[in-house]
Amino acid sequence: MFGEDGQFRHALVVPSRADDDPVEAVRSLCRQLRDDALALGATPAAIGVVTPGLVDETEGVVRYAANLRFRNVPLRAFIGADLGLPVAVGHDARAAGIAEAVAGAASGLDNFLLLPLGTGIAAAVVVHGAPVPGATGSAGEVGHMPVYPGGEPCSCGQRGCLEVYASAGGLARRYARLGGTPGLDSQAIAEAVATDPVARTVWDDATQALGTALATLTLTLDPARIILGGGLADAGVLFFDPVRDALHAALAWRTPPPLLRSAFGAQAAQVGAAIMARRKADLPVPDGWGVPELARTGAGPYV
Known part of the structure; x- marks a missing residue:
């Protein structure tokens, strides 16, 4: 709940249950x-x-x-x-893209991308100041963009999807499948990157996959700025630096757009x-x- 002044006043969090309507x-x-x-x-x-x-x-x-x-x-x-x-x-x-445009990391911009990296990955594609819904309301489903053709299976039925490698949920699942310490979430994996070879592997795969996807989106949409949110973005430079490097390497002939963290997070x-x-x-x-x-x-x- 937000007040007239735009400040947060109250929240109510209710866990979902499988047997709920x-x-x-x-x-x-x-x-x-x-x-x-x-x-x-x-x-x-x-x-x-x-x-x-x-x-x-x-x-x-x-x-x-x-x-x-x-x-x-x-x-x-x-x-x-x-x-x-x-x-x-x-x-x-x-x-989330509307929030960033009005008061966040995209303030004053008419063309930008926002990717919240959570359980899955979707994007807000903002063009000429308005979020683009697409012909069927499904614009921005970039989590199912193949970044490693023939790679690991995704729940959508495809292989090699961005979401498998670079979502917070996908990273944790890959870490467990590759023999990492059971029960670690993306934050704990980030903290283990310096000492845990499995954590380093899945982290490097995630940042490379995301940089590759962002290069494709940049070449398609030419955004003035790309904003990342969600749990992985909370890792700061440990995450942003290799993603920027991968994005830059995939755009040999042009300067990549600035890459910033969401002002609002979750x-x-x-x-x-x-x-x-x-x-x-x-x-x-x-x-x-x-x-x-x-x-x-x-x-x-x-x-």
């Missing part, structure tokens, strides 16, 4: 957020709801989101009926959803709305 779980969460706002003395103006998958933002329908078990779910209609509020529905990566999609909600309610969104406190003080997290 996924649509009712989201509707219940939205109702609880509305009730929490009222209990805090705030009157909600609108709500933004973002999900992964194929999202029809015009109709407010999630066409397909595998991890949420959504197929053709009219979220805007459901939540609007529940809350009696304007509802903005969008894709989580594109919402909260980027939430900020973007709040901005979408304000716009849906015809409320102003001035430049810098939602900017993190660290950035206000000049101590932003950019790498």
Whole structure:
């Protein structure tokens, strides 16, 4: 929940359970957020709801989101009926891109890429100031770009996908498959790179794969800037330096775009959803709305 001044006020985190009705779980969460706002003395103006998958933002329908078990779910209609509020529905990566454009690492830019590197990888492709949804709402699904043809299998049915190598979840799974210490997540693997040969191998594969993918995207879209978020970006120069090197090596004839860390980290999609909600309610969104406190003080997290 965000206040009129763009500052974060309240969060509610609810773990998903396999036996839940996924649509009712989201509707219940939205109702609880509305009730929490009222209990805090705030009157909600609108709500933004973002999900992964194929999202029809015009109709407010999630066409397909595998991890949420959504197929053709009219979220805007459901939540609007529940809350009696304007509802903005969008894709989580594109919402994160909106946040970065308004108040983050892409502030003032009309053309950029944002890649949150989490359980999977999707991209916000922003062209002429607007996130590009594509013909079917699936633009930016770069996690399934083959970077190692004939490589390791991906859950999508292809081989060698970027997501297998360079997502936080994929990196942890590869580390375990190659005989690494059981149970380590991407953060722990990053911390082990200097001393653990398996960690070094999967880390090098990840940064090389991502640099290669970013070179392809650069040649296709010519972004003014590329922004990386998610857990792997938290590793700082250990991650960014080899990715920059791989990107530069794959672009022999041109200068690569600047590569920066997200200003919002894991909260980027939430900020973007709040901005979408304000716009849906015809409320102003001035430049810098939602900017993190660290950035206000000049101590932003950019790498």
